[in-house]
Amino acid sequence: MSAGLAFSEVVVRAGQSTLLDGVSCAARAGRLTGLIGPNGAGKSTLMRAALGLVAMDSGSIRFGDADLPAMARRDRAQMSAFVEQSGASEVHLSAREVVMLGRIPFQSLWQSTAGPQDDAAADAALAAVGMTGFAERQYQTLSGGEQQRLQVARALAQQPQLLILDEPTNHLDVHAQLSILNLLRQRAQAGATVLLALHDLNLAAAFCDELVVLHHGRQVAQGSPQAVLTPALLADVYAVKASVLAHPHSGRPMIAYDLPSD
Ligand SMILES: Nc1ncnc2c1ncn2[C@@H]1O[C@H](COP(=O)(O)OP(=O)(O)OP(=O)(O)O)[C@@H](O)[C@H]1O
Numbered sequence: 001m002s003a004g005l006a007f008s009e010v011v012v013r014a015g016q017s018t019l020l021d022g023v024s025c026a027a028r029a030g031r032l033t034g035l036i037g038p039n040g041a042g043k044s045t046l047m048r049a050a051l052g053l054v055a056m057d058s059g060s061i062r063f064g065d066a067d068l069p070a071m072a073r074r075d076r077a078q079m080s081a082f083v084e085q086s087g088a089s090e091v092h093l094s095a096r097e098v099v100m101l102g103r104i105p106f107q108s109l110w111q112s113t114a115g116p117q118d119d120a121a122a123d124a125a126l127a128a129v130g131m132t133g134f135a136e137r138q139y140q141t142l143s144g145g146e147q148q149r150l151q152v153a154r155a156l157a158q159q160p161q162l163l164i165l166d167e168p169t170n171h172l173d174v175h176a177q178l179s180i181l182n183l184l185r186q187r188a189q190a191g192a193t194v195l196l197a198l199h200d201l202n203l204a205a206a207f208c209d210e211l212v213v214l215h216h217g218r219q220v221a222q223g224s225p226q227a228v229l230t231p232a233l234l235a236d237v238y239a240v241k242a243s244v245l246a247h248p249h250s251g252r253p254m255i256a257y258d259l260p261s262d
Contacts, residue, residue: 003029010059027195034208041214043197077105080162081155096135102157125157144171165196
């Protein structure tokens, strides 16, 4: 079995529009893969297609040997977790109950009560995102950043081989951004396949092992942050002028944007 997630010639259309135009790329097991590209590039569509939430017109998406979008939903949920861009906030559950949703795929169909393993996974996930003290709070009373951290905790509680996250650092302060990305990097280092969409290119450069760049529904680059984040690519894909420096400690790329002139 080849480990990791592989997209091959993925085409998604909606009416007259082509949202994904033959995208081929990969997110390898044990690595943190960042999906970047401007608004509307197709990042969410690609992630949703992997999980069978958007129908493909052609192409294939495999996780190891499995045809991921075609799998039975429960089987897919036992191996993969998804954090959507903006999860529902009108949820009448406690914070802990939201995290326990991640354990549902592992509970038996005829007896849906949580066991000690489920409790332990939920508690560990709450602690990992620093939300233990919020466990009994009603989800809809939490701030945007707290809700986002819980959505990541729900995904971690699932203990998936494959984690797909759409803008997981949305709403987070800088400390929380760094700690959530560090957690995801640790999951990858422990062997998981982690694919995440990010808008902050400096965070993507600092944390990701590999970047995939989408532009107008096409994959235009894939490689290490050093190889991908060049001034020429930033100009072509994002229409920005920027200098790419080296981080003083890690040596990874750091982007200094030129401000638009009047
Ligand atoms: N059902 C649909 N019908 C028509 N167009 C759609 C549909 N769903 C998405 N699109 C369009 O497809 C394009 C890609 O959308 P997508 O949400 O995948 O982009 P994205 O890269 O995730 O963007 P963002 O960074 O803004 O979240 C956008 O132009 C969007 O308007």
